[in-house]
Amino acid sequence: MTGSSKQLIYKYLLLLFCFCPGTAASAGQAPITVELLEQGRTIYNYRCYFCHGYSGDAKTLTSTYLTPPPRDFTRTRPEDLSPETMIEVVTAGKPGTAMHGFSRLLSRHQIAAVVAFVRDEFIDNQRINTRYHTLENGWPDHDRYSPAFPFATGSIPLDTDWAQLTPRQSRGKRLFLTSCISCHDRATVKDEGQIWSKQSISYPRNNYSHTIIDAVSSASIYARHDISPIVEHLSAEAVKGEQLWRQNCAFCHAGDGTGENWIGSFLEPKPRDLTEASFMRAMTRALLLRRIRVGISGTSMPAWKDVLSDNQIHQIISYIDEAFHPVRQQ
Structure with a gap:
């Protein structure tokens, strides 16, 4: 961490701690501690x-669906983004982006902790955050997946021909496709062909299934929500809306409009269930x-x-109207 950015965080946290009941800080104590950074992590x-990605580089499937994309902290210079600005954005959100405020979910101390971690880990030192796969997060023995690591990191392209792989690499590729791909998606490929097009899907791809339910494979219980309903005789407007829905909306709201897919389970508040009668009865075109045009703060x-x-957007609304629940004209 550079001296200038560290001093700025120190000053903010010192003020924060002084105004938080039950928290003590003295001039001789550095507010940023290992414990604080680990809490932020x-x-x-x-x-x-x-x-934003485990390593702060925003190389996530989510980022491919968002405009503007999430910030890449590894390409952010400390002098271009102050701790105060970061705390303000995490607290209140940033209009015009998918970044919403966390003031209702995190305390001021927790927000300060995560900002301190992001600056120390990604902006100042550009470390690779490899400590997600912990016992607390459901990974009692992450090293058992080690043959798959080269595919997750991209050092071996996922579409490498099987004949070119060693037995260990072949085992790693199968492991990646059956366990890791839910979060790491396609990793790296050599050929950006049609098979690798973006898809609104949030469970293991290519018909791979799991026989043991664990922290990753449990994602497959959400699979049925990523299947769009079969609706006969859609209007021409709704047919166009269905394609737009799958490309832009299904990632969070699920293919069936319920928001009960794997991605939706991570978001707070949860994506709106567009099949819910009590909500949709009060909704107009x-x-x-x-709401679609300007977002929801x-x-x-x-x-x-x-x-x-x-x-x-009107085409998407027509699809919602015909596939999920009727939408009032006014």
Whole structure:
């Protein structure tokens, strides 16, 4: 950590601790401790990694669906992003992006801890955060997956021909495809062909299944929600909306519109269930249009006005109306 950025965090945390009941800090104590940074790591690995990535580089499947994409902390210079600004954004969110405020989920101390961790780990020192796979996170023996590590890190492209792999690498590829791909997605591929196109899907790909339920494979219980309903005689408008839904909306709201997919289970508040009658009865096309265009503050629902035209949003609403629940005209 550089001296200037560390001093800024020290000053903020000192003020923070002085105004937090029951927390003591003296001039002779450095507010940033190993314990504080580890607390920040724990929060980051649970709340932040999904968009910003375990190593802060935003190389996540989520980022491919968001405009603007999440910040890449590894490319952020300390002088370009102050601790005060980071604390403000984590607390209140950033309008026009998918970054929502965490003031209702995290205390001021916890927000300060995660900001201190991000600056120390990614911005100042650009370390690789490898400590997500811990016992607390459901990984009692992560090293058993070691043959798959080269595919997760991208050192071996996932579409490498099986004939070119050693027996250990072949075992690692199978392991990656059956366990790791739920979170790490495709990792790295040599050929960006049609098979690697973005898909709104949140469980192990390519018909691989699991026989043992663990921290990763349990994601497959959400698989049925990623299947879009079969609706006969969709209008031409809704047919176009269905494609837009799958490309842009199903990632969070699930293919069936319930928000009960694996991705949705990580978000707080949860994505809206568009099949819920009590909610949809009060929803109009105009209100849906506005919420999709400008987003919803305090949630993970971003503004789509710079990504989708009003006509495309109307097509999505038509699909919602015909596939999930009728939408009132006014």
